[in-house]
Amino acid sequence: MRDRRQHKCLERTMSDTLLPDDIFVEDLGEQELLQRLQQFCPAELVGDDAAVLTPRPGYALVVTTDMLVDGVHFATGAATLGKWTTSPRDVGWRGAAANLSDLAAMGAQPLGITVSLGLPPQTPVRWIDELYEGMVACLNVHQAPILGGDLCRSPILTLSITALGEVLPDQQILRSTAQVGDAIVATGRHGASRAGLELLLNPEWGKELSLQAQNILKQAHQRPTPRLDIPPLLEQIDSTVRVAGMDSSDGLADAVLQICRASGVGAVLWQSRLPIPDALRHTQSLTEQELIDWVLYGGEDFELILCLPLTIAEMLVLKLGPQAAIIGQIVADPAVILADDSGQPLGAPLSLEQGFQHFS
């Protein structure tokens, strides 16, 4: 049992023993694979029925979980031939980042994650090694260890991550505490991940973008950064300020709608303030409406949408520079509308139906 600061993930341990693609899970057996993966975990945390760790005194525990499925959230493609459509390192990074983003959205800092894997017997062991390398690369930025997990056979490659974090009770960020008059802050830019996906899937798209712009957008999709930097910044500015918020994993509009629903309020978003990625500002590959749709509904940017008093919001934006913006304000009327600079609505109120429906 250790303080979390003493843990160190063992990055790239596995790359020392690069495997050919034709060594499969079934060739190793469960015990050997477990021992292989335990090298990615701090030795003092694994090897028992459960991992033990200690949040700092006075901190509350935060827990969140996500499941990722081959063919739904990523694509191994012809994985058995060693040619996978999505890089396993990216799958690992994104899986870890999505969970750390949920912690950031609660105002928390990470203690670690658990990883459960459902594996077809024909999964190349190298795919799993690289998955873990991707997770650890993301986790190491935040000194968060892999705390253990489970392996089992499955017809479909499935990854389930649970992240644990800690937060001081009075610094929790909840969805339900937005108040009329709050400024709405979006960190980062939105729609970049959606554009990155388009670049990866459709080689004909975005050809007029510079290579640098293309890389920034692809990176936004493949290596999103959880905004764990935001809670300490808020604490610096005002450690007692009430902040409502959530992350924008399901899109900017979804986040605003969820916060408004949980808080019993509405919101006005100013179209001219939408956080459009620089790379997309002058593209001919999108109509203006398509661009706005990607910013609002693209999803997977893993930024934070925060509602807080205007003066605090302005200080936060000042600290973050161009990578944050006040995009609207909370109002009493329980609709979320997009408006022009004079406050006139542009079209019908936003709704969740325009977003992604996982079972449709």
Place this chain on the structure above:
Amino acid sequence: MRDRRQHKCLERTMSDTLLPDDIFVEDLGEQELLQRLQQFCPAELVGDDAAVLTPRPGYALVVTTDMLVDGVHFATGAATLGKWTTSPRDVGWRGAAANLSDLAAMGAQPLGITVSLGLPPQTPVRWIDELYEGMVACLNVHQAPILGGDLCRSPILTLSITALGEVLPDQQILRSTAQVGDAIVATGRHGASRAGLELLLNPEWGKELSLQAQNILKQAHQRPTPRLDIPPLLEQIDSTVRVAGMDSSDGLADAVLQICRASGVGAVLWQSRLPIPDALRHTQSLTEQELIDWVLYGGEDFELILCLPLTIAEMLVLKLGPQAAIIGQIVADPAVILADDSGQPLGAPLSLEQGFQHFS
């Protein structure tokens, strides 16, 4: 944020609105299904990006996770026709019980679980309702809430549970602390779950057993009891005693072998002391060797195998009555052998290869 004792799972909320079998996940959509399942969770814990809870001061946090896959760990069979081979309530109970058993094996008490579900769009919603009813039925025995989770689409019904618990640091049960001379205690009986499975799968088997005996064995398989009663008992007897141990989810022999490997010791198990279920003592459906194999390698009994000083072991067995036994002792020679009452080995040392290999 609440103390865990204030949480109350909402048992059978869903049975108030019994569904026909032809309402499928795809008919509801993610939001509606989420709202339906949130009724099984304490309202103060769900609805945000993550759940927040507080272990008691001085306690360490314990975390464990398991993945269960349709066709591997349970069988929905013709689930889309409403005729499933494994009852979803049993799947839920066993999934929760397996995770709580890992907490008991660490000497911990539960704080709650998270549940991630990968769902084919054609999954009947009633199957999911009953899965949650089974989980909650098991959790309510131990006042442990469902803390939240994740839903996603998947070609294969997949369930991932992470359990959180708390333990006083000096009352942790580890695999690595067994010492030469320790008595080995098995709680409960072993092989009962394996026999229950045989009764369920093979209607020709065990016909000479009384109906009561058959029910006890089936119950052992379908509704195993995590031994969360053991850590408080040990604390009563001697709150400072060193206890090594783990649960017997992968079999009695596996547990002894894992403890010995982690502790760098060996063990002698006395064949005459093996914890055979009463119902199987005089059955004609098994040879003596088959019976011993089931007791040693059957698995899924979710009992505890504990190594501790003989005097403490005797007090524990006295408290537990016939539902516990001293079955052997820890020795310096790093093999695990089965012996007769005079200590003479019966056959070759036990090995993990005789147990279940998940990827074979």
